[in-house]
Amino acid sequence: MAKAKKVSESIVTMTELVLPHHTNQLGNLLGGQLMHWIDICAALSSSKHSQRVCVTASVDRIDFHHPIKLGDVVTLTASVNRAFKTSMEVGVKVTAESLKDGKVVHTNTAYLTFVSVDENGKPVETFEIEPETDDEKRRYEEALLRRKNRLIYRSP
Secondary structure, three states: OOOEEEHHHHOEEEEEEOOHHHEOOOOEEOHHHHHHHHHHHHHHHHHHHHOOEEEEEEEOOOOOOOOOEOOOEEEEEEEEEEEOOOEEEEEEEEEEEOOOOOOEEEEEEEEEEEEEEOOOOOEOOOOEEEOOOHHHHHHHHHHHHHHHHHHHHOOO
């Protein structure tokens, strides 16, 4: 692919309200529910970048730094950190806002790898990514290091 796209063109923001069916017995958001939202947000970002259907290839570790409570507003922001030949690393930042006191907490960060595919589900080349800001450039460089680690630990 000849064309490169800006990181800003891949940004997707989702907002979700934590309802009772999203929580465990302690009133905290279920980890699986959050992972589902992260996967959707990242998939939309990678598809926006590649202009194709994208499938999840891998999910890096997800750390749960703070519990997300019933009634909190969860905001997920995803963007492509780096594009390789057919795959892309997408970073997702998760914050939770308590509507009771207005406090916003960064609860999670996740890195996922997506592959753009054609109508037959076969991998196809995607656009390169052009980082512009210092933060985008830092994430671009760090994505290469994470990819190298993924490839080392990938099962044969």
